[in-house]
Every structure is written in C-alpha cells, then in structure tokens.
Amino acid sequence: MEALLFYIFAALTLICGLLVVANPFTRNPVTSAMFLVCTIISMAGLFVLLHAFFLAAVQVMVYAGAVIVLFLFVIMLLDIPSVEQRSFNLLGVGMGGLGLLAVGGIVIQTILRSGIGQGKNPQLEGATKELGVTLFTEYVLAFEIMGVLLLVGMMGVILLSKKDLK
Amino acid sequence: MIGLEHYLIVSALLFSLGMMGVILRRNLIVIYMGLELMLNAANLALVAFSRFNNSMDGQVMVFFVITVAAAEVAVGLALIVALYRKRQSTEVEDLTSLKL
Secondary structure (H helix, E strand, C coil): CHHHHHHHHHHHHHHHHHHHHCCCCCCCHHHHHHHHHHHHHHHHHHHHHCCCHHHHHHHHHHHHHHHHHHHHHHHHHHCCCCCCCCCCCHHHHHHHHHHHHHHHHHHHHHHHHHCCCCCCCCCCCCCHHHHHHHHHHCCHHHHHHHHHHHHHHHHHHHHHCCCCCC | CCCHHHHHHHHHHHHHHHHHHHHHCCEHHHHHHHHHHHHHHHHHHHHHHHHHCCCCHHHHHHHHHHHHHHHHHHHHHHHHHHHHHHHCCCEHHHCCCCCC
16 A cells, blocks of 8 residues: 555656656746646655655645745746747757766666665654654754744845846 | 665666756756656655664754755755846846856
8 A cells, every 4th residue: 555655656757857847848938837736735645655744834824835835936927938949059959858867777776786675674753742842852953944944035025026136 | 575775776767867857957947846846756765764773863964954955945046046137038048148
C-alpha cells in the first residue's frame, strides 16, 4: 500500500514538474504556476509518507497557499503579452540538455553505487511535538534570526515596490 | 519496500527538472518556478534523510528552507515587477544592459 502510494505521488510530482518547465502545448506562465501547485501538493503527499506531517501541512499552506498566489498575482498584474515563439538557439539548447543529463546521471549513479540506504530502516516518527521542542530549544537562535530575515525581506519588498525607485 | 534511494532518486530527478527550467526557459517568472522546484527537491532529500537516520535536524532544516524560500520569492518578484516597470519585458534576452 505504501509502495503504491509512493509511486503514485512520485510520478505525479515528476510529471507535473516536467509540465512546469516544458509544457509542449503552451508557454503561458499561468499554466506553469498551476502545475507547480500540483507538484507541491503531491510532494506534500510524499512528506506524509515520510511521516513529516507538520511539514506537509506547512508545504501546502506556505507554498500552495502563499508563494503560488504571489506568483499568480505578479503574472496577472504584469499582464505579459503572449510571447511570440522565438527561434531556439539549437547549440545552446543542446549543450544545456547535455549538461543537465550529465548532472542528473552523475547524481543518480552516485546514489545507486554508494549504497547509502543499505540497512537503514525508516525509524523517525516525525511527531509535531518533537519538532516543536527541537525548534524552540536547540535551534531557537536560528528561529529568531529567521524572524529578523522575514522582517528584512518585508521591508525590502516595500522599498522595491515604491513608485519612484531611487 | 521503499527505501532511502527511492526518495533520493525522485529528489535528483526533480532537481534536474528545476535546473532544466532555469537553463532552457527565457521567461524570468518561469525561471523562478524552476528555482522553487530545485528548493523543493532539496527539501525532499532532507526529509528522507531525517526519517532514515532517526534525527529531527533534517526536518528543522526544511522548516527554515521553506521560510527562506518564501522571503526570497517575495523579494525576487518585487524585483521582477520593478524591472518590468523600467523595461516592459520579463524575457531574459531583453535584459542585457550589463553585457560588455
């Protein structure tokens, strides 16, 4: 049962991820954003299979709820005229694809040959309580710094979106 | 039985897809979506390592990565909007003023 669910969610994640970056039917950024939602929700399913329930909820709320809405707002606000299909630089695309295959192949070969998962069983029960305790004891300084980072980000966005940027 | 390798391979494939978006697409917004895919792939690997190594640290790291990604997207999209006001375009080929 778990294996079946893993394969379903993994296939959904990868297919929707492919459609985000290379949709054969349309170049519309809104379509890409919608498939990104699909990718993120199936990835939340994978998180649930890994017993990371809190992170699955955070993933759905922060990514699907906030980040994608921000993307859609910007796409629709800019009202980008549908781009004419520009001619591909074939050499560039070929080299890019080759480099990509090389990177993916090297990483997957490394995973398969190193035997990294040998004799490891899924052990951690990612209860939300333990995550909270770890977060607020061992990592409390990082947590505070993250709050400052969010404040800085917010101020930066306000400054950048002012009408007369100087 | 689904092991650690399965999750890592999904993560590696998703990372490659995100990188494909960054390399091959020319719309800045879609490039940003590729970046998001790459961050998500790293998150998946971290959560898998956390579960199979019986340590909570990976999940805490993912929590921080999600926070930073949210801040990064907000700032990046504000930059894209500011750029669009100046240039009326979000295609990377039209943004070549740093070219020598």
